Amino acid sequence: MGLDFSVIPKYLDIVLIGALWTIAITLGAAVVSFFGGIFLAIVALYAPAFVRWPFRVFSFLFLGTPLLLQLFLIYFGLVQIGIDVPAFVAGVVGLGLHFAVYNSELFQTSILAVDKGQTEAARTLGLSRMQALRTVVIPQAVRDVIPPIGNNMIALLKDSALVSVIGVSELTLSAQRAIGSTYRPFEFYVLVAAIYYIINLGMEAVLRRVERRIQASR
Amino acid sequence: MSDQKPFIDIRHAQKSFGTLEVLKDISLQVDRGQIVAIIGPSGSGKSTLLRAINDLDPLTGGEVWLEDKQINKTLPHRQYEKHINEVRQEIGMVFQHFNLFPHLKVRENVTLAPKMLKGLSDDDANALAEEQLTKVGMIERIDYYPSQLSGGQKQRVAIARALAMKPKVMLFDEATSALDPELVEEVNLVMKKLAEEHMTMIIVTHEMSFAESVCDRVLFMDQGVVVEEGPPEVIFRNPKSERTQHFLRNHLAAAG
Numbered sequence: 001m002g003l004d005f006s007v008i009p010k011y012l013d014i015v016l017i018g019a020l021w022t023i024a025i026t027l028g029a030a031v032v033s034f035f036g037g038i039f040l041a042i043v044a045l046y047a048p049a050f051v052r053w054p055f056r057v058f059s060f061l062f063l064g065t066p067l068l069l070q071l072f073l074i075y076f077g078l079v080q081i082g083i084d085v086p087a088f089v090a091g092v093v094g095l096g097l098h099f100a101v102y103n104s105e106l107f108q109t110s111i112l113a114v115d116k117g118q119t120e121a122a123r124t125l126g127l128s129r130m131q132a133l134r135t136v137v138i139p140q141a142v143r144d145v146i147p148p149i150g151n152n153m154i155a156l157l158k159d160s161a162l163v164s165v166i167g168v169s170e171l172t173l174s175a176q177r178a179i180g181s182t183y184r185p186f187e188f189y190v191l192v193a194a195i196y197y198i199i200n201l202g203m204e205a206v207l208r209r210v211e212r213r214i215q216a217s218r
Numbered sequence: 219m220s221d222q223k224p225f226i227d228i229r230h231a232q233k234s235f236g237t238l239e240v241l242k243d244i245s246l247q248v249d250r251g252q253i254v255a256i257i258g259p260s261g262s263g264k265s266t267l268l269r270a271i272n273d274l275d276p277l278t279g280g281e282v283w284l285e286d287k288q289i290n291k292t293l294p295h296r297q298y299e300k301h302i303n304e305v306r307q308e309i310g311m312v313f314q315h316f317n318l319f320p321h322l323k324v325r326e327n328v329t330l331a332p333k334m335l336k337g338l339s340d341d342d343a344n345a346l347a348e349e350q351l352t353k354v355g356m357i358e359r360i361d362y363y364p365s366q367l368s369g370g371q372k373q374r375v376a377i378a379r380a381l382a383m384k385p386k387v388m389l390f391d392e393a394t395s396a397l398d399p400e401l402v403e404e405v406n407l408v409m410k411k412l413a414e415e416h417m418t419m420i421i422v423t424h425e426m427s428f429a430e431s432v433c434d435r436v437l438f439m440d441q442g443v444v445v446e447e448g449p450p451e452v453i454f455r456n457p458k459s460e461r462t463q464h465f466l467r468n469h470l471a472a473a474g
Binding site: 123143 | 272309315320379380383
């Protein structure tokens, strides 16, 4: 049985819709992981101990357990205690929080790396600690950390395939459905790999643009 | 000195880092409109004293007053924060390394605090920025980023940023020490202009000729104490203390 790529056009719409879901999940989770990461970093650095510790335990759990397990827990587990989350939301939240923990580590480092003179200058103008953090420190910390955060976003895109296990018809699951009807795994997996790669290129292009823009303000 | 209450009153300032005592019972009164230079070798405590005025380096003993307000009050955390943020709005500070906000354009550097703290509208804030930047001769660079400016230009913007809060006093912490020699003059000119407008200023500096031409009083500090103070012509031409003489001689020799 040779390869036959002619089966693809018939199933292309399913696969492309899957690709759109993958993009939607990735964007949603990217936003959650970005702002969640900043939030976790601020908590880790500045919150009083009784707030910091619960978040530390939370972060440790997210870092120390498989993402797959976390998705199962959010989607299948929470129902038992009365929290019924749609699969898409569970995927975005699970993926987003998982990467928020990774991003938090990056943000913490970059917040601490912002020159102390910046905070001093803001404080001598009369800004409060939080105002200085929000308008002076965080924007610079974020700017400095865009390249490694970008790498995390690309890892996030790839890990979005895991969301297929809780039944979101994203790219990987759509491919499996097409394969189920055609028995042509190689053709569809190659196609899907190409689509992931294209989305990846798109993300990298966006990241490069962002990096170029922030270069101006260095 | 006049018989009214001093504008800035530092009483028995004392500061230790662990066992190291960097300020040893320093008292200093500055009247409104006065310009005071603090000179001395590095490590003499002059920057620490300056930074104690807005409580950036809190004293371990003594009091700092601005008019009828004590600056370094002991208060519960929240109340202290509110108090110090209000006080700092009245005290402008200029740093050796400018500390402009690199992610903001010149205009936004100047408007940030007035907008946030005084609730100025965009229009009012812009007008304010234009006014202050014109004063320091930087209006043409209003839409530049700090990274696109020379050191002297950065420092002039930093001065405009501080002035935009309409402070009652300006503190200069070695404002020209990080500049290339040819850029010092443009910053000095701005400071002279402020002097002509009777801005109260306390200036930590290594620029002896500038201090002599602009200041009403000069303090010479060494090892955490004020060794000698007086009018610039006395301190620079006719210092009584041997340590002052020694310092000035070395300084002149170093400056060539």
